[in-house]
Every structure is written in C-alpha cells, then in structure tokens.
Amino acid sequence: xxxxxxxxxxxxxxxxxxxxxxxxxxxxxxxSAGECLGLVGASGSGKSTLMRMIWGxxxxxxxxxxxxxxxxxxxxxxxxxxxxxGTLGYVSQFLRVVPRVPTVDVVAEPLLxxxxxxxxxxxxxxxxxxxxxxxxxxxSLSPTTFSGGEQQRVNIARGFVHPYPALLLDEPTxxxxxxxxxxxxxxxxAAKARGAAIIGIFHDEQARAxxxxxxxxxxxFTPGMAQ
Amino acid sequence: xxxxxxxxxAYLDEQTKRMIRRAILKGVAIPGYQVPFASREMPxxxxxxxxGVQVTAACLVPEDRLKVIxxxxxxxxxxxxxxxxxxxxxxxxxxxxxxxxxxxxxxxxIPETPLTEGQILVYQVPIPEPLRFLxxxxxxxxxxxxxxxxxxxxVKLYExxxxxxxxxxxxxxxxxxxGRYVMDPSPIPKFDNxxxxxxxAIQLFGAGREQRIYALPPYSEAxxxxxxxYPFAASKADHACDLCAAPDSYLDEVITDDQGSRMFVCxxxxxxxxxxxxxxxxxxxxxxxxx
Amino acid sequence: MDTRIWAKMTxxxxxxxxxxxxxxxxxxxxxxxxxxxxxGEVLGIVGESGSGKSTLLSCLAGHLAPDRGEVIxxxxxxxxxxxxxxxxxxRRLARTDWAYVHQNPRDxxxxxxxxxxxxxxxxxxxxxxxxxxxxxxxxDWLGRVEIAADRVDDRPSAFSGGMQQRLQIARNLVTxxxxxxxxxxxxxxxxxxxxxxxxxxxxxxxxxxLSAIIVTHDLAVVRxxxxxxxxxxGGYVVEQGLTDQVLDDPQHEYTQLLVxxxxxx
Numbered sequence: 020x021x022x023x024x025x026x027x028x029x030x031x032x033x034x035x036x037x038x039x040x041x042x043x044x045x046x047x048x049x050x051s052a053g054e055c056l057g058l059v060g061a062s063g064s065g066k067s068t069l070m071r072m073i074w075g076x077x078x079x080x081x082x083x084x085x086x087x088x089x090x091x092x093x094x095x096x097x098x099x100x101x102x103x104x105g106t107l108g109y110v111s112q113f114l115r116v117v118p119r120v121p122t123v124d125v126v127a128e129p130l131l132x133x134x135x136x137x138x139x140x141x142x143x144x145x146x147x148x149x150x151x152x153x154x155x156x157x158x159s160l161s162p163t164t165f166s167g168g169e170q171q172r173v174n175i176a177r178g179f180v181h182p183y184p185a186l187l188l189d190e191p192t193x194x195x196x197x198x199x200x201x202x203x204x205x206x207x208x209a210a211k212a213r214g215a216a217i218i219g220i221f222h223d224e225q226a227r228a229x230x231x232x233x234x235x236x237x238x239x240f241t242p243g244m245a246q
Numbered sequence: 247x248x249x250x251x252x253x254x255x256a257y258l259d260e261q262t263k264r265m266i267r268r269a270i271l272k273g274v275a276i277p278g279y280q281v282p283f284a285s286r287e288m289p290x291x292x293x294x295x296x297x298g299v300q301v302t303a304a305c306l307v308p309e310d311r312l313k314v315i316x317x318x319x320x321x322x323x324x325x326x327x328x329x330x331x332x333x334x335x336x337x338x339x340x341x342x343x344x345x346x347x348x349x350x351x352x353x354x355x356i357p358e359t360p361l362t363e364g365q366i367l368v369y370q371v372p373i374p375e376p377l378r379f380l381x382x383x384x385x386x387x388x389x390x391x392x393x394x395x396x397x398x399x400x401v402k403l404y405e406x407x408x409x410x411x412x413x414x415x416x417x418x419x420x421x422x423x424x425g426r427y428v429m430d431p432s433p434i435p436k437f438d439n440x441x442x443x444x445x446x447a448i449q450l451f452g453a454g455r456e457q458r459i460y461a462l463p464p465y466s467e468a469x470x471x472x473x474x475x476y477p478f479a480a481s482k483a484d485h486a487c488d489l490c491a492a493p494d495s496y497l498d499e500v501i502t503d504d505q506g507s508r509m510f511v512c513x514x515x516x517x518x519x520x521x522x523x524x525x526x527x528x529x530x531x532x533x534x535x536x537x
Numbered sequence: 538m539d540t541r542i543w544a545k546m547t548x549x550x551x552x553x554x555x556x557x558x559x560x561x562x563x564x565x566x567x568x569x570x571x572x573x574x575x576x577g578e579v580l581g582i583v584g585e586s587g588s589g590k591s592t593l594l595s596c597l598a599g600h601l602a603p604d605r606g607e608v609i610x611x612x613x614x615x616x617x618x619x620x621x622x623x624x625x626x627x628r629r630l631a632r633t634d635w636a637y638v639h640q641n642p643r644d645x646x647x648x649x650x651x652x653x654x655x656x657x658x659x660x661x662x663x664x665x666x667x668x669x670x671x672x673x674x675x676x677d678w679l680g681r682v683e684i685a686a687d688r689v690d691d692r693p694s695a696f697s698g699g700m701q702q703r704l705q706i707a708r709n710l711v712t713x714x715x716x717x718x719x720x721x722x723x724x725x726x727x728x729x730x731x732x733x734x735x736x737x738x739x740x741x742x743x744x745x746x747l748s749a750i751i752v753t754h755d756l757a758v759v760r761x762x763x764x765x766x767x768x769x770x771g772g773y774v775v776e777q778g779l780t781d782q783v784l785d786d787p788q789h790e791y792t793q794l795l796v797x798x799x800x801x802x
Contacts, residue, residue, distance in 0.1 A: 030786075031788070032793070033789070033790030033793050033794075034790065034793055034794055034797065071785070071786075075779055075782060076779075076781050076782055076785050076786065077782065077785065077786040078778075078782060078786050078788065096764065096765045096778055096779040096782075097575050097578060097764070097765075099779055100578075100764050100779070115760070115761075116761075117732055117735050117736045117739065117761050118729075118732040119729070119732045119733060119736065120732075120736045131743055132743055380647060380649070380650065389624075392624075392625075393624065393625045393628050394625075395628060395632075395662065396662075397632070397658050397659065397660075397661040397662025397663070398658065398661075398662075400661035400666070401647070401650055401654045401657065401658050401661060404653070404654050404657055404661065404668065404671065404672075405650060405651060405654050407668050408651055408653055408654065408672070408689070408690050409651075409690065472666075473666055473667060473668040473671075474666050474667045474668075475667050475668050475669050476668050
C-alpha cells in the first residue's frame with residue numbers, strides 16, 4: 020500500500036547563509052495492507068520528517084513515495100488533496116482547527132468532505148468521541164481549550180472517523196492515561212484487522228510491541244547518523 | 247413690450263434647434279434611450295421646465311396650436327407662463343382643448359382624452375435616470391443601460407414591498423421600453439403609465455438641468471415593471487369626480503375648509519370642463535355654459 | 538468516495554491562467570502568472586502589501602484589464618478567455634458563475650437597501666420576478682450565514698462588521714456561483730469574529746463545491762481555508778504548492794522569511 024524508494028530530503032535555509040542541511044538519503048520501505056510498521060531511531064533521526072514527507076507536508080528532493088497508485092513525491096497538490104480525502108489518514112501530535120468550531124463538527128469534517136450526510140457524519144463522530152471517553156458536555160465546545168490528552172483524543176477521532184486504507188500515526192498514545200491508551204490501541208488493532216496499512220511512531224514500547232509487525236530504524240537513512 | 251420679431255422664432259437660435267432636433271431624432275430612433283444634449287440657459291429657473299421648453303421650442307412650427315398643462319391643469323402659474331412665453335416668442339396659437347392641440351407640453355400628467363396621430367406630447371423631466379435612486383454613479387448607470395443590467399430596478403420595487411407591503415411607488419414608475427431600455431416616465435402618476443404604451447402621439451421627454459432628451463415613438467411598447475405576485479396596478483382615488491362625475495379619471499384631493507372637508511376633482515381641467523359642458527354634473531358641480 | 542472518482546471529477550480546470558501580466562507604466566503590477574484552479578479547490582494568494590496579489594485578483598475577476606495573458610474560465614458553453622470576452626458577457630458571468638467578496642463590506646453591499654434586498658439583487662438580476670420566492674430565498678440565505686430572519690428588512694448600516702461581511706457573502710452566494718474571489722475577507726474583523734467567518738466559509742465551500750481564490754496577508758487564514766497556496770513578491774509568483782507544504786517546508790527565500798516572520802501566540 021505504501022512503498023518508499025530511494026527517498027532523500029534536504030533543507031536549504033536561505034536566511035541563514037543558504038545553508039544546506041541533508042536530512043535523509045536512500046530511504047526505502049514498504050508497508051502492505053493490514054500491516055503496521057513502526058519507525059524507530061533517536062530523536063532528530065528523521066522519523067517525523069519521513070512521516071511528513073509521506074503526508075505530502077514536506078517536499079521530497081528525489082525518490083518516490085507510492086501511496087496506492089499516487090506518487091506523493093511527484094503528485095500535483097490536488098492529487099495529494101484527493102489522497103488525503105479518501106485514502107490517507109494522519110494523526111499528528113498537534114490539533115490544528117478553526118477556533119470556536121464544536122468538537123463534534125471537527126471530528127465529522129473529514130466525512131462531510133467525502134460527501135457523507137451531516138447526520139450520519141455527526142453520528143459517527145459522536146460514537147467515536149464516546150468510545151474515546153470525551154465527556155458529552157464537551158462535544159459542543161471547541162477543542163482549542165481542551166487539555167492535552169483530550170486534544171489528542173479528538174485528533175485520533177478525526178483520524179479514525181473514516182476507514183482510511185492507509186494511516187500515519189505520530190505518537191497516538193503519548194499523553195493518554197491507561198484506560199484511554201487501551202481504547203486507542205484497540206482502535207488501531209481494528210484498523211489493522213480491516214486491512215489498513217499503518218506507519219506509526221510509538222515511544223510507548225509496549226504499544227509498539229503489541230501493534231507493530233516490523234520496525235524500521237530511520238537512523239540508517241540519516242546522513243551523518245548511519246552506523 | 248418687446249415686439250415678437252425681436253426674438254428668433256420660438257426663442258432658440260437655429261443652431262441650438264438643430265442640435266436639439268438631432269437629439270430628438272436620435273431619441274425617437276432608439277426608444278427609451280437617454281440622449282445627452284447641450285441644454286441652454288432659459289429665461290426661467292431649472293426645475294420650471296427648461297428641458298420641456300427647449301424640446302417644445304425645437305418642435306414648434308408657426309402652424310402649431312400649443313397646449314401647456316401643469317399637473318393636468320391649464321390655469322396654474324407654470325402652465326400659464328410657459329404658454330405666454332411661446333405666444334410671445336413664437337406667436338403660435340394656443341388652446342386648452344387636448345383634441346385641438348398639435349403640441350402639448352406637460353408637467354406630471356398625461357391628458358385623459360386619448361391623443362391622436364400627429365400630436366406631440368412633451369414632458370418636463372426633473373431626473374431622467376430611473377436607476378439613480380440606488381446607483382449614484384453616472385458612469386455605472388450608463389454601463390448598466392448598455393448591458394441591460396437592470397436587476398437594481400427590481401431591488402427598488404422589492405424594497406417598496408418589504409417596507410410597505412405593496413409597491414408604494416405611486417408616480418415616476420419605471421417602464422421597460424420595447425424590451426430594451428428601462429425609462430423614467432417623469433413624475434406622472436402610475437395611473438397614467440398604461441397611456442404611455444401604444445400611444446398614437448409622439449412622446450418626447452426633456453430634462454434641462456440633467457441635459458437629457460428621450461422619446462417614445464407612436465405605438466411603442468412600455469411595460470411597467472412589477473413582480474409576478476405583486477402585479478402593476480394603475481391606481482387612483484376610489485371616488486368619482488365631484489364636479490363632473492367621471493368615474494375613471496385621475497383625481498386631485500382638495501381640502502375645502504378648516505374642518506377638513508374635502509372634494510375630489512379631475513386633475514385634467516380640460517377633461518373635466520368638457521364633461522360638464524356635455525351635461526355630466528357631479529354632486530358638487532354646477533352646469534357650465536355649452537361651448 | 539474513491540480517490541479516483543475525485544481525480545476524475547477534477548480533470549478539467551475551472552480556471553486556467555496563462556502568462557498573465559499587468560503593468561502600471563514601467564512598474565510591474567503582476568507578471569507571468571500561471572496556474573490552474575480545479576473545481577472545489579481553494580487557492581490562497583499571500584504576499585506583502587504591493588506584492589501584486591490584489592492586482593492579480595482584479596485581473597482575474599475582470600475588474601482590471603491585463604496587458605498580456607489569458608484567463609480561461611470553464612463556462613457552461615466550454616472554456617472561454619474572459620480577457621477577450623465582451624463586457625456584457627463578462628458581467629453575466631460575474632453575476633451568475635462568479636462572486637466577489639470585498640474586504641470592506643461597504644464596497645460589496647448596498648448600504649441603503651435592506652438585507653433582503655441586498656441578497657435578492659443577484660436573483661432579480663438574473664430574472665427572478667416573484668417577490669415571495671425572492672424573499673424566502675433571502676431569508677434562507679440569511680439563516681445560512683447566521684443572520685436572524687427578523688433582520689431581513691434592516692439595512693446593513695444597522696449591522697456589526699461581522700454581520701455585514703456575512704451578509705456580503707450571502708448576497709454573493711445566493712445564485713450558486715462556481716468561483717468566488719475574496720479580497721482579505723477577514724481583514725477588518727475582530728479575531729473572534731474571524732473564526733466564525735472562517736468556519737462559515739469552510740462549510741459553504743464544502744457544501745456548495747465552490748472554488749475560491751482568497752487574497753490575504755494572514756497565513757493563519759490560508760492555512761485553515763486554502764488547499765493550495767501561491768506566494769507573490771514584486772509582482773511575481775515565487776512559490777506555489779499545497780498550503781501546508783508551502784508553510785511548513787518553504788523552498789523560496791522569501792517564503793522562508795515570510796513564514797519565519799509570523800508572530801507566534
């Protein structure tokens with residue numbers, strides 16, 4: 020489902036003497052449907068960078084990133100938008116939403132974008148919020164004022180509201196208590212079971228052991244850090 | 247007083263007449279289109295019919311018989327002074343009888359007696375631009391006419407209904423001419439609007455201060471704008487004339503004493519007098535000597 | 538819902554801009570602008586004052602005649618260059634298929650006309666002649682932009698800035714346009730009002746399948762509204778791409794400066 024071939028990336032900092040910083044070279048990996056791949060490596064080794072490149076958030080310098088039949092490294096913006104709409108889900112560590120929009124609408128939005136009816140989309144959103152133990156009295160409030168753990172769960176709800184064939188998970192259990200951590204792990208397992216291809220970053224070693232079929236150490240792709 | 251030969255015929259010099267006649271011809275050729283013209287200073291203030299006077303002056307020939315009315319009446323100050331102006335400067339015959347006149351200059355009315363072929367009706371127009379109420383920019387209104395961009399005209403009527411529950415515009419009611427230009431018929435009551443359309447006479451409109459002339463050739467189509475669910479209705483006071491008993495003429499309401507007593511009389515004085523001469527007498531009328 | 542269906546739906550651009558240039562004497566307004574806008578896409582144009590973004594928007598919307606280039610719009614009769622089009626045809630597009638939301642609602646509203654009349658004007662301009670239906674539609678649209686039905690006969694001068702802006706949006710969208718031009722739509726508004734307007738715009742864009750071109754200097758606004766971003770400087774487009782990609786991984790020197798100059802809250 021996701022195949023990365025010979026991928027490289029560097030940053031050019033024009034405002035700091037045009038310094039060129041290579042951050043990735045010769046990256047290769049592949050994830051099939053129903054498989055979960057864990058990215059590991061020291062801080063700064065490029066786990067999040069790789070994930071952002073798959074998401075299309077960072078430009079690749081060379082190589083290819085096939086998600087389904089789209090090469091994210093070369094795709095036009097609208098192809099990436101279409102990919103994100105129906106195929107590729109992403110749970111980032113940060114919640115970025117329009118202020119003052121109710122939580123239930125934030126979660127339902129990906130479905131509305133896909134053309135699902137408003138009632139059905141909200142119903143699905145409410146079921147997920149309930150499953151993730153977000154108190155019902157918060158559903159009509161904007162998540163911008165929520166605690167870190169609550170925001171994290173809203174983000175997860177957004178990422179799981181549509182059954183994306185491919186999922187990117189960046190620290191999905193980071194700031195969760197034991198109960199909610201278990202809910203999230205169950206959700207991820209269910210996604211695997213229905214055939215989603217998953218790439219995740221898990222600092223939580225137990226979670227990693229429980230979910231991941233394989234691990235890839237990204238340090239090997241990092242210029243100057245490879246062993 | 248000055249002998250009439252001290253003036254050129256009908257006051258205007260021949261160059262000016264030519265210029266105005268060209269504007270009139272262009273107006274007749276493009277019904278409802280406002281033709282700019284170089285309006286002259288006239289020996290009366292703006293707002294007293296300088297546009298109409300110039301159009302009349304450009305149309306008059308020595309054989310004409312002129313009638314001048316103001317709000318339907320032949321005997322008000324404005325009508326009397328304009329009539330005398332042309333008696334003195336053109337020496338033309340004058341009349342108060344609609345049917346006998348060849349040229350009729352009017353302010354704010356169309357005579358009740360149907361006009362006939364060969365007659366010319368000249369309107370005095372204060373503001374020729376029907377879109378002016380909502381769009382103050384002349385460049386923009388000209389563009390809107392050019393492109394037939396007339397949505398704004400209905401906005402005015404919409405506002406009327408939303409505020410008053412009906413189209414409250416009672417005079418100056420816009421018409422669309424020959425399916426093309428939206429035209430301001432001058433502040434005639436909307437009761438007169440149906441008479442604009444299919445009229446046998448040539449109708450000419452002159453706006454002196456605004457320097458515009460426009461026209462309706464004989465038998466032109468002029469449709470009053472309206473909504474499907476609020477159709478145009480030519481309204482008048484629900485009364486008959488107290489002097490001549492006419493049930494279907496446009497009426498003026500006259501307060502007759504300090505107690506608020508009132509009477510309704512035809513605004514068209516010639517029409518009313520003719521009816522009374524013919525023996526039609528209303529509740530407050532007195533018989534007139536036959537003509 | 539399948540990705541390929543979306544891709545297929547969007548193979549024909551709604552707007553194709555080719556080599557568009559506008560000069561003010563010897564000064565560059567905008568130069569050599571090229572892009573395609575597809576149905577349902579929201580394009581943000583950012584840049585500092587004088588970068589040419591407003592000139593570009595005016596050329597696209599037909600308010601300014603460009604000196605060179607083409608602006609090809611997919612009309613119902615097929616693709617047409619709106620630069621070559623007659624003024625009458627362009628105005629017809631402007632009141633049917635296009636909408637233009639001004640930064641200052643006073644420029645986009647008739648301040649002396651009731652809210653209902655403002656919303657109804659475009660309907661009447663395209664031939665609506667049933668008062669009751671026009672009014673019903675106006676009330677419906679006021680509701681969609683969160684203005685109470687009992688304000689339908691009030692004039693915009695009695696509205697707050699945020700309400701005026703929402704009224705302007707209702708007035709523009711009532712005829713179901715396909716392309717909306719917006720010039721700093723959240724410009725003069727309080728931050729709290731901005732958020733509500735942004736949410737409203739997102740919802741309308743999604744529900745109506747609108748395409749939009751939004752000129753702004755506010756990077757937060759484009760991040761939340763725009764799918765794609767164009768960065769302008771000195772009249773030229775220096776960078777364009779997916780909005781979050783341009784903001785998070787800017788390639789051009791100027792974009793890097795622009796992004797790093799935003800004050801963090």
